[in-house]
Amino acid sequence: MQIRIIKDKIISKLMLVFTLASVSVLLVIGIGLFYRSLPLLQKISFYHLISSSIWKPLKGLFGFFPFIMGTLWVTGIAIIIALPLSLLTAIYIVEYAPAKVRKVLSPFVNLLSGIPPVIFGVWGVLFIIPLIQDHIAPHFVEFSTGYSVLAGGVVLAVMIFPLIVSIISEVLRTIPKELKDASLSLGATQWETIKKVILRKAIPGIIAAVVLAISRAFGETIAVLMVCGNNAVVPHSVFEPGYPLPALIANNYGEMLSIPMYDSALMFAALLLFIIILLFNLISRLILANLERKLSA
Amino acid sequence: MKKRKFEEWCVKVFMVLATIIVTGSFFLIVGTVFYKGFHYMNWDMITKTPSGGFYIGKAGGILNAIIGSLYVAGGATILGLVISIPVALYINLYLKSKLIYANTLRLVFDVLFGIPSIVYGAFGFLIMVYFGIRASLLGGIIAVTLLVIPILVRTLDEVIRTVPNELRDATLSLGATRWEVAKVILRQVRPGIFTAILLSFGRAIGDVASVLFTAGFSDNVPTSLHEPAATLPLAIFFQLGSSVEEVQGRGYASALILTIIVLIITVLSEILIKRFSKHKIQ
Amino acid sequence: MTKAPHISVQNLNVHIGNQHILKDININIPDKKVTSIIGPSGCGKTTLLKTFNRLVDNTPDVNITGKVLVDNENIYDPNVEITEIRKKMGLLSQRPYPLPMSIYDNIAYGPRIHGTIGKQELDVLVEQQLKATGLWNEVKDRLHNSATKLSIGQQQRLCLARGLAVDPEIILGDESTSALDPISTAIIEDLFITLKEKYTIVLVTHILRQARRVSDYIIFVYMGQIIEFGPTEEILLNPKEELTKEYIKGYIS
Numbered sequence: 001m002q003i004r005i006i007k008d009k010i011i012s013k014l015m016l017v018f019t020l021a022s023v024s025v026l027l028v029i030g031i032g033l034f035y036r037s038l039p040l041l042q043k044i045s046f047y048h049l050i051s052s053s054i055w056k057p058l059k060g061l062f063g064f065f066p067f068i069m070g071t072l073w074v075t076g077i078a079i080i081i082a083l084p085l086s087l088l089t090a091i092y093i094v095e096y097a098p099a100k101v102r103k104v105l106s107p108f109v110n111l112l113s114g115i116p117p118v119i120f121g122v123w124g125v126l127f128i129i130p131l132i133q134d135h136i137a138p139h140f141v142e143f144s145t146g147y148s149v150l151a152g153g154v155v156l157a158v159m160i161f162p163l164i165v166s167i168i169s170e171v172l173r174t175i176p177k178e179l180k181d182a183s184l185s186l187g188a189t190q191w192e193t194i195k196k197v198i199l200r201k202a203i204p205g206i207i208a209a210v211v212l213a214i215s216r217a218f219g220e221t222i223a224v225l226m227v228c229g230n231n232a233v234v235p236h237s238v239f240e241p242g243y244p245l246p247a248l249i250a251n252n253y254g255e256m257l258s259i260p261m262y263d264s265a266l267m268f269a270a271l272l273l274f275i276i277i278l279l280f281n282l283i284s285r286l287i288l289a290n291l292e293r294k295l296s297a
Numbered sequence: 298m299k300k301r302k303f304e305e306w307c308v309k310v311f312m313v314l315a316t317i318i319v320t321g322s323f324f325l326i327v328g329t330v331f332y333k334g335f336h337y338m339n340w341d342m343i344t345k346t347p348s349g350g351f352y353i354g355k356a357g358g359i360l361n362a363i364i365g366s367l368y369v370a371g372g373a374t375i376l377g378l379v380i381s382i383p384v385a386l387y388i389n390l391y392l393k394s395k396l397i398y399a400n401t402l403r404l405v406f407d408v409l410f411g412i413p414s415i416v417y418g419a420f421g422f423l424i425m426v427y428f429g430i431r432a433s434l435l436g437g438i439i440a441v442t443l444l445v446i447p448i449l450v451r452t453l454d455e456v457i458r459t460v461p462n463e464l465r466d467a468t469l470s471l472g473a474t475r476w477e478v479a480k481v482i483l484r485q486v487r488p489g490i491f492t493a494i495l496l497s498f499g500r501a502i503g504d505v506a507s508v509l510f511t512a513g514f515s516d517n518v519p520t521s522l523h524e525p526a527a528t529l530p531l532a533i534f535f536q537l538g539s540s541v542e543e544v545q546g547r548g549y550a551s552a553l554i555l556t557i558i559v560l561i562i563t564v565l566s567e568i569l570i571k572r573f574s575k576h577k578i579q
Numbered sequence: 580m581t582k583a584p585h586i587s588v589q590n591l592n593v594h595i596g597n598q599h600i601l602k603d604i605n606i607n608i609p610d611k612k613v614t615s616i617i618g619p620s621g622c623g624k625t626t627l628l629k630t631f632n633r634l635v636d637n638t639p640d641v642n643i644t645g646k647v648l649v650d651n652e653n654i655y656d657p658n659v660e661i662t663e664i665r666k667k668m669g670l671l672s673q674r675p676y677p678l679p680m681s682i683y684d685n686i687a688y689g690p691r692i693h694g695t696i697g698k699q700e701l702d703v704l705v706e707q708q709l710k711a712t713g714l715w716n717e718v719k720d721r722l723h724n725s726a727t728k729l730s731i732g733q734q735q736r737l738c739l740a741r742g743l744a745v746d747p748e749i750i751l752g753d754e755s756t757s758a759l760d761p762i763s764t765a766i767i768e769d770l771f772i773t774l775k776e777k778y779t780i781v782l783v784t785h786i787l788r789q790a791r792r793v794s795d796y797i798i799f800v801y802m803g804q805i806i807e808f809g810p811t812e813e814i815l816l817n818p819k820e821e822l823t824k825e826y827i828k829g830y831i832s
Contacts, residue, residue, distance in 0.1 A: 004692065005660060008474035015387035018380055022446055023405050029412070029420045036423060088315035096312060107567055108320040114563035115326060115556065116503020118530040122537065122552045123326045126333055158322045165319060191305045212411070219413020221506040222534060246415045246506065253422070253510045270419040274412065281411035285404055396639035464676045466634050467738065471689040471745050472666030481688075485679040 029274060037268035040261055049268065055232045062265045064272070069234045070149065070242030074224055075217040077153025077238060078160060083210060085157075086164035093165070094172040095194060113162030121226035124155040129227060132239070141239050147229035149242040155223050160213040167212065167288075171205030172198065174295045208287040215280035219273055221246035245269050327556060334553025337546035343554065347516050347547065355543040359551050362532035364518045366555075368434055369508060369528055370501035373441035374449075377497055380442075381449035382490075386479045388450075389457045390465070403454065410447035415506035417444045422510045434519045434526040437512025444507050445497040452496055456489030457482060488569055495566040499559055505530040529555040583651040585610050585749055585779045586631055591645035593626055595638055600626050602803045604645070613771055613780045615790040615811075618800035619826065624783045627800060628751050631781065632668045633661055650748075666693065669742025669778075671755040671767075675734035677726035678741075682718055685726045685737055689745035708740040712770060732763025739770065750774065752782040756789065768793050787827065791815055799823050 040049070044062060052063025093105055133146030175198055183193040199206075229241020230251060249266050342358035392399040421440025430436050460482050468478045483490070505528075513525025514535065529551050536548030586608040593601040600623050608614050616624045629635040630647055633654055646653045654664045666689075678685050686705045695701060705722070709715040714736050718729070726737055735755065742750065752771070756764040771780055771793050784790050790797055790811065797814040799807045799822075807814060807823045818824045 004474055004477070005662065008476040011383075011476045012387075012391055015383040015391065018383045019387045019402065022380055022384055022450070023402060025443060025446075026405055026409055026412075029416065032420060032423050033416075085315045085318055088312045089319045092312035092316045096309065097316075105316065105320055108323050110567060111560065111563050112320075112323040112326075114499055114559055115323075116505075116530055116559055118503065118505050118533050119326065119330060119552055119556055119559075122333075122533060122549070123329050125537065127325065127329050158326070161319045161322065189301055189305045191308045192301070215411055216413075219411075219415060221413065221415040222530070226534070226537075246413060249415055249419060250506060250509055253419075267419065267423075270416050274416050277411060277413060277416075278408060281408045282404075285407045289400070289404070394637055394639055394641060461676065462637070463672045463674065464678070465637070466629075467670060467672060467676045467741075468678065468688075469634060469637075470632055470665050470668060470670035470751075471692070471742065472662045473689075473692055474662050477692050481678055 026278075030271075030278075033267050033271040033274055037264050037271050040264040040268050043261070050272075053234060057259050057262050057265065060261055062261070062268075064245075064269065066232045066234045067243055067245045067248050067269065068272075070228070070247075071218060071244040073149040073235050073238075073242050074152040074156055074228065074244055075214055077150060078156035078217045079210065079214060081153060081157035082160050082164055082213065086161050086209075087168060087206065089161075090165045090168035090172060091194060094169050095190065095198070109162045109165050112158075113166070117159065117220060117223045118226075120155050120159050121223040124151055124223060124227035128154050137239050141237065144239040145229065145241075147227060147241050148239045149228060149235050150238040151227040151229075152224045152242065152244070153238070155227055156217045156220055159220060159223060160216055163216060164209045164213050167209035168202070168206055171202050171209070171291065174291075175201050204287050204291055208284040208291070211280050211284035211287075215277040215284070218280070219246055219277050221250050225250055245273055249273075327560070330549075330552050330556045334549040334551075334556075337550040338553060342547070342550045346518060355541060359527075359529070359532055359547055359554070361516055361518050362527040362529045362551060363554065365434070365512070365515075365526035366502050366529040368519065368526060369437045369441055369512060370498050372434070372438040373445050373501045374494055374497045376438060376442045377445040377449045378490075378494065381446055381453055381493075382483070384446075384450050385453035385457055386482070388454055390475050390479055390482070403451075406447045406450045406454075410451060412447075413506065414444050414504050415509075417441075418507040418509055418511060421507065425511060431523070432511060432513030432525055433523045434512065435522040437508045437526060437528070438522075440507045440511040441501045441504065444504060445501050448500055449493050449497050452493035453486075453490065456486045456493065459489070460485050488572055492566050492569045495562050495569065499562040499566070502528075502562075503530055503555065503559055505534055529558075583648070584608060585650060586781070587648040587651075588630075589646040589648065591630060591647060592643070593623075593630060593635065594642040595626075596640045600803055601630070604805055606798065606805060606808060608779060608781055609796055610779050611775055611777070612795040613775050613782065613793050614796040614798060615794035616781065616783045616798045616800055617785065617787065617790050617826075620785060622800045623803040624800045625753055628753055628781060628783050631749070631751060632665045632670065634665075634670070636661075666745050667747050668749040668751055669739070669745070669747040671735070671739055671742065671750065671752045673754045674758040675731060675738045677729070677734050677737060680726065681723045682726045682729070682737060683722040685741050686744045689741060693745060704744055708744045711743060711774075712736040712740040713766060714740060730763075732759050732766065735759060735763065735767060736770070739767070743774075747778065749779045749781065752780065752784075754783055754785065757785075764789075787815070799826065801826070 040062065049062060050064050050068060053065045054061045054063040055066060093102055097105060128151050129146035132148060132151055133144055137144035179197055180193055183197045224244055225247035228244060228247060230243045230247055231241040232243045235242040249269050252266060343363060344360060345358040346361040347359065348357040388399050388402050418440055421436065421443060424439060425436045464485065465478055468481050508528050508531060512528055514527050514531055515525040519526040532551045533548050533555065536544050536551065539545055584607045588604050588606045591601060591604040604627065616627060618624045626635060635641055635643065643655060647655060649664060649667060652659065678688055683705055686708050687701045690701060690704055706715060709718065714733060717733060726734065729737060756767050759767065768789065774780060782794065794811050796809065797811050798805055799814060801822050807818060807820045814823065815827060818827060
């Protein structure tokens with residue numbers, strides 16, 4: 001056999017090894033995090049861990065409820081702000097904007113997605129925090145430092161704009177023009193066509209975009225950490241501080257080694273994030289893949 | 298009739314407003330960073346390392362973080378490429394006839410792409426503990442490589458998929474092996490590979506959560522893989538927390554520099570993507 | 580014993596997913612002749628052509644049974660080295676796909692991977708193949724320019740020259756002129772007629788007039804089956820099967 005054919009065989013085996021190795025990272029992360037959080041899980045029941053509100057690592061009390069609520073608050077606020085704005089923007093870019101405007105607009109969406117999280121955090125501290133503290137909060141509550149779940153939500157919302165806009169635009173673009181023409185030629189206005197025909201077709205795609213955005217928001221660490229206040233109590237209004245899971249991990253990693261069970265607790269937080277995000281990602285990717293297959297068939 | 302027209306008009310106004318908010322937020326962010334950071338920018342900032350002690354020292358610049366960031370992002374991108382190019386080729390050339398495997402692999406990389414960097418950071422830390430590596434340049438590179446592999450694989454996969462099957466067939470029918478075909482395809486998609494490199498570098502240089510526990514921090518420029526290394530995002534994060542105005546200023550200047558680097562990278566990759574689609578075989 | 584034909588297909592069945600694309604194909608392709616495969620689009624003619632050099636392997640979810648003998652060797656035998664089989668067959672696809680390199684390197688690519696590396700040897704080979712395809716005078720001053728700068732017709736001839744450079748025995752053409760202008764088409768067709776002195780040529784075409792102009796034999800494929808096979812004149816003027824008659828009259832398209 002010729003050398004080049006042997007070479008091809010060896011390279012193909014090597015590629016297979018690389019592929020399997022990089023894919024198995026997913027599995028290894030899951031197993032590794034689970035293994036490291038096992039000590040905690042053996043001591044305290046899973047249900048108790050996620051439902052207790054008492055967080056006193058020094059006394060061995062690990063209640064994750066405030067952190068889970070913190071995560072849910074920020075993510076919820078972010079989606080409520082980002083979804084309508086992104087949806088309207090995507091519709092405008094795809095269906096309304098003249099070609100020239102579209103060409104100018106789309107790069108900015110990409111530029112926004114390129115900005116690193118920490119810069120969003122800096123912006124949050126410099127712009128959003130004073131805005132909330134001085135101009136928004138005084139209308140509703142007596143006092144707020146500005147560091148709040150609202151600030152986290154706003155910063156996150158801006159961070160997930162590009163993600164939602166780009167996925168929804170892509171879905172909108174795949175909807176056949178004939179469908180639109182059919183509705184328009186029945187005398188519907190453009191908005192009626194979008195509302196009754198296009199959006200209906202695009203709903204799975206929009207759901208996928210939202211699910212993906214939620215999982216992105218869940219895992220975002222540094223930007224949220226910088227503006228959220230990081231107080232381990234369950235927030236009761238948007239102007240109160242919160243303490244999302246990723247921020248918990250990031251803030252305490254240095255000191256954890258000296259307190260028993262602490263690292264296990266932080267790994268448990270990471271595991272929680274990992275599982276939720278894994279599931280959400282799987283769901284949205286499967287919806288999107290299904291959409292793609294349907295439209296290409 | 299009037300009501301319908303009015304609704305159409307209202308919606309349009311909302312759309313334009315939403316678009317202004319979404320695209321405007323970009324200018325707001327970049328504007329804020331420039332406004333605040335410009336004041337603290339000077340020549341020393343990018344040519345000197347900080348002096349006078351971490352967190353309180355007033356003198357010097359952030360050369361340590363600039364170089365550290367370049368090392369981490371560069372190292373991770375190179376290491377990531379070494380792994381991702383074979384993977385992307387394998388999915389597209391060797392698994393071509395087994396669509397279900399190829400698509401499952403794509404799904405896994407999509408999911409890996411969605412895993413937040415804090416989880417990669419925590420996992421990277423576990424690996425380091427396991428192998429007895431201290432927080433260092435090497436540790437940072439390992440964690441960030443894990444983060445960029447999915448980006449690289451996904452981008453390269455998309456790029457390779459734009460190559461028409463016929464080019465592959467033409468090469469195969471000359472009696473080429475799959476590896477020889479792979480080399481032709483890599484040549485064909487060279488601009489696409491640059492795009493992937495830029496995307497990965499951009500993500501790597503801006504990420505905090507993955508280097509937080511793995512790269513450590515240092516006021517000096519690292520001279521070996523085993524020394525801790527400062528990175529720009531961490532320099533921003535740490536220095537903003539200081540109560541000394543000059544140190545905070547270094548944080549703002551770091552933010553400005555990081556923003557500029559990332560903007561340049563994003564613009565370059567945008568241009569490359571446009572170019573790339575222009576030179577495809579029609 | 581007469582010499583075995585270059586290509587002999589025996590009981591070939593091809594499934595893609597759950598579709599039965601080719602059904603019980605049995606045929607011997609005549610040596611050193613031009614054979615055209617005709618039939619309506621989607622009938623499986625391109626798939627049939629691609630089974631000859633196993634490019635069909637790369638189709639997702641494909642399943643192949645039966646034999647294709649090339650020089651009496653079953654190319655679907657697991658022990659066969661596929662690159663050697665493909666080297667024996669040049670392929671000319673619908674549109675030209677020059678490799679992303681210079682004109683010279685395009686032609687030298689095949690010989691190089693198969694071990695010819697001497698500069699002089701390659702120079703001779705490149706010139707020879709460019710002359711054989713009538714390109715030499717048009718490109719001899721810009722051999723090291725990118726191949727994508729050539730016109731489509733020139734690119735297609737370059738692809739033919741590239742295929743000839745690995746010294747094949749068989750040329751497969753998959754609607755090789757469908758992207759070309761009439762003049763380039765005529766040049767390519769003339770080339771086929773000249774080349775059949777040395778090569779066995781199999782063409783897929785949906786243009787009956789082209790089949791008549793260039794081929795010695797015609798295979799008519801319909802719904803994945805070979806309906807009729809015979810000399811060009813016979814098939815076109817005096818078909819035996821009802822389906823062939825209808826196709827030639829234009830009832831099926």
